[in-house]
Amino acid sequence: MKILVCISKTPDTTAKIAFTDNNTKFATAGVQWIINPYDEWYALIRAIEIKEKDSSASITLVNVGGVDAEPIIRKALALGGDEAIRISHDPQESYDTAVQISAIAKDGGFDLILTGRETIDYLGSSVGGMLSEMLDLPYVAMATKLELTGKTATVTREIEGGVEICEVELPVVISCQKGMAEARIPNMRGIMAARTKPLKVVEPIAVEAMTSTLSFELPPPKAGVKLVDADNVEELVRLLHDEAKVI
Amino acid sequence: MPVLVFIDQSEGQVKKASLEALTYGAKLAEQLGTHAEGVLLGKVTEDPSLLGKYGVKKIHHVDHDELTHLDSQVYTKVIAEVATSMGAKLIIFSNNADGKTIAPRLSVKLKAALVTGAIALPETGDGFMVRKNVFSGKAFANISLKTDIKIIALNPNAYKIVSGEGTAEVVSFAAQIESPKVKVTQTDKITGSVPLSEAERVVSAGRGLKGPENWGMIEELAEELNAALACSRPVADTNWRPHHEHVGQTGLAIAPNLYIAIGISGAIQHLAGVNRSKVIVVINKDAEAPFFKAADYGIVGDAFEIVPKLTAAIKNKKANG
Ligand SMILES: Cc1cc2nc3c(=O)[nH]c(=O)nc-3n(C[C@H](O)[C@H](O)[C@H](O)COP(=O)(O)OP(=O)(O)OC[C@H]3O[C@@H](n4cnc5c(N)ncnc54)[C@H](O)[C@@H]3O)c2cc1C
Numbered sequence: 233m234k235i236l237v238c239i240s241k242t243p244d245t246t247a248k249i250a251f252t253d254n255n256t257k258f259a260t261a262g263v264q265w266i267i268n269p270y271d272e273w274y275a276l277i278r279a280i281e282i283k284e285k286d287s288s289a290s291i292t293l294v295n296v297g298g299v300d301a302e303p304i305i306r307k308a309l310a311l312g313g314d315e316a317i318r319i320s321h322d323p324q325e326s327y328d329t330a331v332q333i334s335a336i337a338k339d340g341g342f343d344l345i346l347t348g349r350e351t352i353d354y355l356g357s358s359v360g361g362m363l364s365e366m367l368d369l370p371y372v373a374m375a376t377k378l379e380l381t382g383k384t385a386t387v388t389r390e391i392e393g394g395v396e397i398c399e400v401e402l403p404v405v406i407s408c409q410k411g412m413a414e415a416r417i418p419n420m421r422g423i424m425a426a427r428t429k430p431l432k433v434v435e436p437i438a439v440e441a442m443t444s445t446l447s448f449e450l451p452p453p454k455a456g457v458k459l460v461d462a463d464n465v466e467e468l469v470r471l472l473h474d475e476a477k478v479i
Numbered sequence: 480m481p482v483l484v485f486i487d488q489s490e491g492q493v494k495k496a497s498l499e500a501l502t503y504g505a506k507l508a509e510q511l512g513t514h515a516e517g518v519l520l521g522k523v524t525e526d527p528s529l530l531g532k533y534g535v536k537k538i539h540h541v542d543h544d545e546l547t548h549l550d551s552q553v554y555t556k557v558i559a560e561v562a563t564s565m566g567a568k569l570i571i572f573s574n575n576a577d578g579k580t581i582a583p584r585l586s587v588k589l590k591a592a593l594v595t596g597a598i599a600l601p602e603t604g605d606g607f608m609v610r611k612n613v614f615s616g617k618a619f620a621n622i623s624l625k626t627d628i629k630i631i632a633l634n635p636n637a638y639k640i641v642s643g644e645g646t647a648e649v650v651s652f653a654a655q656i657e658s659p660k661v662k663v664t665q666t667d668k669i670t671g672s673v674p675l676s677e678a679e680r681v682v683s684a685g686r687g688l689k690g691p692e693n694w695g696m697i698e699e700l701a702e703e704l705n706a707a708l709a710c711s712r713p714v715a716d717t718n719w720r721p722h723h724e725h726v727g728q729t730g731l732a733i734a735p736n737l738y739i740a741i742g743i744s745g746a747i748q749h750l751a752g753v754n755r756s757k758v759i760v761v762i763n764k765d766a767e768a769p770f771f772k773a774a775d776y777g778i779v780g781d782a783f784e785i786v787p788k789l790t791a792a793i794k795n796k797k798a799n800g
């Protein structure tokens with residue numbers, strides 16, 4: 233069982249969101265970087281759980297990013313990845329990212345390719361789907377559970393107002409979200425071992441981008457809260473009805 | 480060049496998110512001086528021609544048993560065939576679970592630039608620019624699409640459904656359907672309640688409620704408002720409430736018209752999932768709770784006293800106008 237886990241780097245969830253260069257670049261000064269939570273908590277940890285049950289399984293991590301992504305790659309190795317590949321490239325869009333990963337995945341012989349549901353910065357929710365089309369593999373998005381029986385994966389995926397359980401033969405691409413696994417923290421042994429685990433750096437392939445980000449904007453600040461007295465809930469109902477017109 | 484809208488159905492019912500996409504597609508077509516058509520896969524219970532009232536002129540219906548459930552490979556092939564046959568240059572999806580599954584594949588197949596999470600009509604004067612949410616709803620980005628064919632996935636609840644007169648011409652589209660590799664064995668729907676992702680009103684509660692036994696009053700308020708239920712992450716993590724109710728950075732991101740937060744402190748990760756709500760009401764006993772900064776209306780006080788009173792006041796308002 234060969235598992236590929238796609239790991240992206242995102243600002244910490246409490247990072248201040250601001251832009252520089254005439255609102256064309258995210259202001260990275262002082263930002264703490266983390267493994268995108270969906271990639272870490274759900275995709276990677278589920279892969280580790282699978283490996284704990286099947287010792288023949290191996291976990292390869294892939295990241296498309298600059299050298300500044302190496303700390304989060306090392307953390308993922310400390311959690312339990314076996315080896316990592318960094319494609320040395322600052323991706324500008326989901327398509328570019330997917331092309332780079334597909335080049336690694338094509339000849340890698342992976343049975344299972346796991347991604348997160350989406351990155352929490354650019355919210356593309358696209359890399360997994362694009363990758364599966366490039367590899368001509370089935371794709372299940374927003375999975376909340378994954379069980380393997382031999383070469384068959386049983387996957388639960390979210391749909392509006394419920395869930396759907398499906399079966400699919402490996403190899404398959406799956407995007408993961410809450411429910412897949414429980415978050416863990418790396419232990420000392422993992423951190424020590426991660427230092428010597430292989431992290432290979434490869435060159436990107438040339439891609440003509442299909443989109444470009446022209447500018448960013450922050451939403452206008454809220455006008456401020458209107459407080460209603462606790463003894464006067466009727467007033468709140470009146471405001472919601474007459475002023476906000478939402479009830 | 481007509482605009483093509485993907486019409487998403489589940490168990491024969493066209494989804495609300497698709498009605499938004501249809502309205503958006505029709506409006507975009509008008510902006511570009513063309514018209515909108517729809518593509519509908521699988522069986523539906525209502526006559527699809529009725530969808531004409533959302534502004535689509537024609538619907539390509541592929542009525543086939545193998546299309547009952549979504550398999551992204553099968554769906555992508557069929558939609559690509561329809562798009563190619565009619566020469567569509569713009570394809571609209573809802574950015575819901577199905578849209579997120581199909582649109583990226585179709586983007587690769589048709590070599591079409593994709594923007595997911597669009598929140599407004601594109602600017603089409605000089606170039607083609609779409610506005611989308613980024614950084615968990617804390618900012619917007621303006622994305623330029625540079626290819627001949629373009630795909631937009633519209634965020635649920637971002638575009639208001641408009642319906643008028645009109646019926647659509649329904650044509651059955653004969654496509655080669657392969658057998659799906661993803662086989663759905665079971666569907667579990669939470670019946671009787673509004674799906675959270677589609678809900679116009681949401682009542683949400685947090686750790687301030689003390690325990691799962693206290694959710695009765697929350698459910699009553701939600702019922703009175705015809706609202707869906709949501710909760711903060713620790714509430715779902717401790718199994719006070721089911722996981723699908725968890726909203727926030729790591730849960731569902733929603734954008735209802737009304738979000739009522741009860742006994743939730745308003746942590747940045749919680750706000751990330753709800754800050755696109757049009758109106759936010761906060762009920763919290765701590766006047767310093769960060770949520771008040773993100774709220775439109777608030778009551779400082781004990782939820783156990785306020786919530787039943789609020790439910791009664793709404794009931795009263797409904798009865799007496
Ligand atoms: C609208 C938009 C605007 C952007 N603007 C900028 C910008 O201004 N500056 C800039 O530098 N970049 C920008 N990007 C590019 C972005 O940094 C990369 O595309 C990023 O790698 C993927 O983001 P995504 O939201 O497309 O990923 P998603 O499709 O949401 O990611 C899904 C999953 O794919 C995997 N994955 C995603 N990215 C990587 C990766 N790099 N390596 C390994 N696995 C990965 C992860 O498992 C992730 O959970 C933008 C992207 C989008 C969609």
Ligand SMILES: Cc1cc2nc3c(=O)[nH]c(=O)nc-3n(C[C@H](O)[C@H](O)[C@H](O)COP(=O)(O)OP(=O)(O)OC[C@H]3O[C@@H](n4cnc5c(N)ncnc54)[C@H](O)[C@@H]3O)c2cc1C
Nearest residue numbers: 685686687711712727728729742743744746748764765782
């Ligand atoms: C990476 C990361 C991701 C996260 N993702 C999410 C996420 O997706 N969603 C999410 O919700 N959280 C998320 N969190 C957790 C988040 O930081 C907060 O811990 C969480 O939102 C707090 O939940 P809460 O508001 O219910 O509880 P608390 O913070 O404990 O707040 C309870 C509130 O109830 C009020 N209260 C108490 N008693 C009463 C009463 N009788 N009447 C009225 N009010 C009362 C208190 O004043 C307090 O403000 C994430 C954290 C991290 C680090």
